[in-house]
Amino acid sequence: MNTIWSKYVQGINTLYFTRKLRFDDMFAAQYKALFALDEKKPFKMLEIGCGPGALAEALHRYYPNAAITAIDRDSEFIRFAKSRETNIDFIEGDATALPFPDHSFDVTISNTVSEHIEPSRFYGEQLRVLKPGGICLVLSARRGIHVTADCLASSEHEKLFWDKVNAVDDSMKRFSVCQYPMSESELPLAMEKYGFHNVRTSYATIDLTPDHPKYSPETAHNIINANRLCALDSIESVLHTLPEHVSPEEIAEMKRLTNAKYDARITQYDRGEKQWDTNVSVTMIVRGEK
Numbered sequence: 001m002n003t004i005w006s007k008y009v010q011g012i013n014t015l016y017f018t019r020k021l022r023f024d025d026m027f028a029a030q031y032k033a034l035f036a037l038d039e040k041k042p043f044k045m046l047e048i049g050c051g052p053g054a055l056a057e058a059l060h061r062y063y064p065n066a067a068i069t070a071i072d073r074d075s076e077f078i079r080f081a082k083s084r085e086t087n088i089d090f091i092e093g094d095a096t097a098l099p100f101p102d103h104s105f106d107v108t109i110s111n112t113v114s115e116h117i118e119p120s121r122f123y124g125e126q127l128r129v130l131k132p133g134g135i136c137l138v139l140s141a142r143r144g145i146h147v148t149a150d151c152l153a154s155s156e157h158e159k160l161f162w163d164k165v166n167a168v169d170d171s172m173k174r175f176s177v178c179q180y181p182m183s184e185s186e187l188p189l190a191m192e193k194y195g196f197h198n199v200r201t202s203y204a205t206i207d208l209t210p211d212h213p214k215y216s217p218e219t220a221h222n223i224i225n226a227n228r229l230c231a232l233d234s235i236e237s238v239l240h241t242l243p244e245h246v247s248p249e250e251i252a253e254m255k256r257l258t259n260a261k262y263d264a265r266i267t268q269y270d271r272g273e274k275q276w277d278t279n280v281s282v283t284m285i286v287r288g289e290k
């Protein structure tokens, strides 16, 4: 039973609800053009490091002809993913020792996983399980645009809490998070170095601005509440990673303040008081062939 990522690094809510928005069907055409997969015939697709499964769910909708398998080593993520979607084969397992024979899949795909796994193992295992001519898609988050509404700015109390936490927090190192970061030029070079050819890069931009009239009130609420859930997850994880440095009362107070701020942002939205806060995420897509 491995629950390190879901308990100490990023919670289910953070990974599920932000990705559910980012891979919403309204962005399917953009992703599908960049993935450039031959979807006419049935094909087999493997998602590596699927987390709670939002991308796998989206792929199932985008590609009705695909049989999708998705693997992650965190038991909680796999339990959650299985409880939501039964048409995808969610498996608990290690990306550095994939439990599949050689030449099993037509496509492998991962989102924000490459930076956490030693590259020769990350690419080597995908090369092994892909069929000749198979496609490897590596999605990697790049610097986007993040503008916070005034009502969501940190108070002095919150700043002091995070200063205290950041001074002692070593969880990135302790849990081997982001030990292999790569720049926009290093990523395609690594894919070539580890055996893929015809490598190409592209970028998907997803603009989540709740005040934009193209978004329904439901989607606008979802955008604001996905940010709320990320903020609450970050606070909760401090209780797990640094129990000797924070008390449950401090965590409860931080959560109360966070909920009050996001409630205020929802009220502003409902009253039509535009803030134009935004999250524009940029996802790099590196595509190579075996």
Ligand SMILES: C[S@@+](CC[C@H](N)C(=O)[O-])C[C@H]1O[C@@H](n2cnc3c(N)ncnc32)[C@H](O)[C@@H]1O
Pocket (backbone or CB within 6 Å): 005, 010, 015, 016, 019, 048, 049, 050, 051, 052, 053, 054, 055, 071, 072, 073, 074, 077, 093, 094, 095, 096, 110, 111, 112, 113, 116, 117
């Ligand atoms: C940043 S999260 C991304 C999750 C998901 N792809 C998403 O976008 O929501 C990184 C994921 O990689 C998984 N992971 C890290 N190392 C792994 C390994 N060696 N084998 C399987 N999964 C791994 C973690 O459990 C975590 O779910």
